[in-house]
Amino acid sequence: MSIYFTIAQAATDTTGVVGGTDFRAIALGLLTGVSFGAILQRVGASSYEMIVNMLRLKDLTVMKFFFLAVGVGAVGIYTVDALGTAHIGIAPLYLLGLVVGGLVFGAGWAICGYCPGTSLVAMGEGKVDAAITVLGGLAGALALALTWDWIRPLLVDPLNFGPTSLPDILGVRPLLVAVVLTAIIVVFDAYLDRPGTGRKSSSTGKPAGNTAPGRAQGGP
DSSP states (O other): OHHHHHHHHHHHHHHTOSSOSSHHHHHHHHHHHHHHHHHHHHHTTTOHHHHHHHHTTSOOHHHHHHHHHHHHHHHHHHHHHHTTSSOOOOOOOBHHHHHHHHHHHHHHHHHHSOOHHHHHHHHHTTOHHHHHHHHHHHHHHHHHHHHHHHHIIIIISTTBOOSOOHHHHHTSOHHHHHHHHHHHHHHHHHHHTSTTSSOOBOTTSSBTTSOOTTOOOOOO
């Protein structure tokens, strides 16, 4: 166990991840994760039908939530960073790998109807298809780890600009960028709330968050 924590701490120190490996950090991370999962479930992000309708631009409820979560998270993270109580690391900007990874991620999201976070929430609800998605994600992570030495020179090393961020490019404080980004997101979400957009009901009159017929489900 001590070896695990040593390796984990070294990894967080290298990448600049907020937190640590002591009990308090782990407990706080667990509490934050459970809270975020509860919010995901509450807004319907664990619903296959709502995710698919979002990707089809028929129900934008989950999209608005995701955008708002990005804005709130950005302000929170960079506020902590500005106060000097946390160290924020910047991951390398390797464009080719990000484009390819984004395409693979988007295709998987469209096929499964879940992203990594929402699949865990749906699995907690007892949905069998979500559990299969989680297993597929773990298998994909294992495949990436086993093929990393082959993938890195193809997708990571080319067009790698290192730990570059928008605040670095603009020469401004990260918190300022986060606040402006959040303001834009709030305006965009308000635009999506216009009549004719946002959450819609199905033809049966039930909320769009109900589970689509034919999906494998667990539980009663």
